[in-house]
Amino acid sequence: MERPIISQQVVNGLMLGSIYAMVGVAMTLSIGILRFLNFSIPALFMIGGMLTWALVHIGVSWPLAALAALVADAAVALVVEAFTWRWMRRAGPFIPLVSSMAFLILFEHLAVALFGSDLQTLPRLFGTGVDWRVGHLIVSIPQLAGLLISVAMVAALSLALARTSMGRALRTIAEDSDTALLLGVDIGRIVPLVFLISGVFAALAGILFALNYRQVDPFMGEVLGLKGISAMVVGGMGNVWGAIVGGMIIGLVEVLSIDLFGADFVDITVYGLLLLILVVRPTGLFGGAEMGVRA
């Protein structure tokens, strides 16, 4: 087999990176606004992917399956909020973490109980005709669409954070939730919104992963969640554009290190890079927002 040219690998890395970026954005929103490392986000990613597969498997058309998975994930995100941040805002930073980790275990094993633990494969939904050829490069249109969707969503999100009154309320909560409460910010109404937005990002990432890579399993969220956390750290915690760039970097590092050193060394390079950044420059490559959101 001919060794794929390096520019094709860069394209593949960016495409994979866009999935990491979306999970990273979900993570960074939660950390930036609520100071909450939300471990249920990998579960939301998995639910998005598994539900899309399950519905396509029983004959539902893929756009409908994707939409249903998105709606289901939004509902799950609100359930998670009701059992984590809402109750335990005053109980110290580690407690919501416990519940979100328990949600991860719960949903993973619920998926195993319902669908089994095997790797499931989606049928090929798009023919090779949807590949876009630029010279020697092959760019899959669904993947490109995924990348554009995630960039557009982050653009809309950062505009909303900067310009709208809801964005101002979110930034106030990020600054200090007690002060926000004193200033009349309706925390009880706004915080579910944060869970909802980050849930939608995680769900879309899961759906796009299922449609493009056509493989899902109940534990798919763990690996992607770790890569999403890496994207968040590289970009600076709380920095939504940083998470996008961070996701791309992680995707590139991963694909290129497979190319250069072989598949066994991927995790060493990715997590080595992550540890190095945390030790040398903990605010990330572009500077975080000091635990506040920055658009």
Add this chain to the structure above:
Amino acid sequence: MSGYAEGVLVLLAINIVFAYGAFLPIAAGQLNLGVAGFAAIGGYASAYLSTNTAIPVLIAILLGGIAAGVIALAVAAPVLRTRGIYLALATFALGELVRATILNLETVGGAAGYPVAAYIGLPVIGCFAAAVVVLVALLFATRFGIAITAVHDDERVAELMGLDIRGFQIAAFVLGSVIAGIGGGLYAHHFNYIEAQYFNISLSISIVLYVLFGGTQSVLGPLFGATVFTLLPELLRSSAQWRYVLFAAIVIVVMVVRPHGLITGTLIRRLFGDAQDLGLGRRERRA
């Protein structure tokens, strides 16, 4: 004793050791999400020593713990300059890095796993677990325990009182990693086989769950949390996959009802009277 009961008790003892490894940094306000990585370092280092040198098993296990502590020190010293969630994320990255590195280390078997010749049974492991519980309880009855609690409750005030905050946090973190490393050594020498994939992020998360579920205000919390977490899934075994679902649901509900964990300072005082001197009922954090 049946083989099944012995197996469960061994797992319980090892989980208790792991839980105290995670408890020490949490008690000082720092989260270690790489406990599994330190357990792997201890497990592999002790297995390598007991297999390839004349060092006796028990000494090898202790040396494995020290190896984990040295790595912890190397990571914690630079990372603890920063605040908040950074140490948690750095330990998470380190845990994954350790796992990925061992997978590629052919001297200890790589992805195929590493066979360990020497064997230790339930009595030895039980003694180790009991020793860890007693030593940590004694430690929390000393000035060290009071200082750790002060750092956890309010860093600024603790600093004003002249405590070396970073020093105590690093000490708690390194000591916890030594204990986790010892736990890894016990695991390796009981099952006579270790593989890197066992020491993954799920293991780290489970160990942290033992501690936070049991409660961090008392040195009895991790003991209780690890016991419930080990035995409850065994009791629920009849319902196969659903036992994990049920189990996670129970955790979520309990955290809503008792956000400070099952064993709180107030509960200890209600049960045993004022047991502060034993370090059993550490002060409630801002009620």
